[in-house]
Amino acid sequence: MRQKHGQNFLIDNNIANNIIKASNLEKRDTVLEIGPGKGILTKIIQPRVHRLTAIEIDANLFLRLNHYFTFHNAENIALINEDFLKCNMKTLIEPLENNASKKEKTIFKIIANLPYNMGTAIIQKILPLKTWSTAVFMLQKEVVERLASKPGSKDYGYISIFTSYYADCAVLFDVSPKCFNPSPKIVSSVIKLTNRLPDAPVPMFFDFVKHAFSMRRKTILNCVGSFKDLEKSNATLITDNLQLDPFLRPDKLSISDFLSLTKELKKHTICRVRR
Ligand code: SAM
16 A cells, blocks of 8 residues: 655654754754654654754644644744645745845755655755755665766656756665664665755756756757747757757756757747747
8 A cells, every 4th residue: 555645754863963963953943844753853853953844744743743843842943844846935934034034035945855756846845945065865776866867867858957057965774674664665865955046947948857857868959849839940050059969868968968059049030930
């Protein structure tokens, strides 16, 4: 039976401590935890930081944690019973901003043992924000490999480019299925992301990357030519202008190749609309 909400709870205290260690927590930190579950990480984080917000989708787990932290008179934690994917980030960040000067934006660290079925969706919601500094995530090993993969690898794709656009990644360690209850069928890995605070992406950049990887066995000439119905002659012009081998596959292109292609595509798309 599939676990509801990806509920494989960490039961190994060494692994929990190693995840916290990787976050380099300091007493002045504000932290966001996604999916605290039964609280193995939450209970280590809360006494060590200035403020902690933890968002849990499951009402029973939320009540159980709420009871624990009320009993322990913990005043620096805000527990929220919501779906992280549906929540408004503003309402989530406000409790983190408690006591912070209105002018100063609170920068928070993120820690999460993410539910397997929605790890990448959660990551895509967080990464574009400017208000986080580091994120330590536990996910399926296979997903961590995709997040951190480089051009030329079979794992390289849209999510690798999305991740490396916003963050520097370091893959830290693997975690055996035995460290969870119930035990999942797959190995997990822990990854640390550091916000690169990039400028907003050029318009159409991620649309084009997604389009190219949806046809990853085709040549880049094909990918360019079929994007927003660009004419084939324009596609050749674009790869020629960039001195890019038109017969390369998308998985051989670096993030900067994709950025250059999008800038050229944008010029040609605008020209077509104006004519
Ligand atoms: N942090 C705990 C641990 O390490 O044992 C639990 C990890 S478990 C893999 C994932 C947790 O995320 C579960 O408690 C689950 O209920 C919660 N969760 C799943 N989807 C969620 C969502 N969309 N928003 C918030 N929490 C979610």
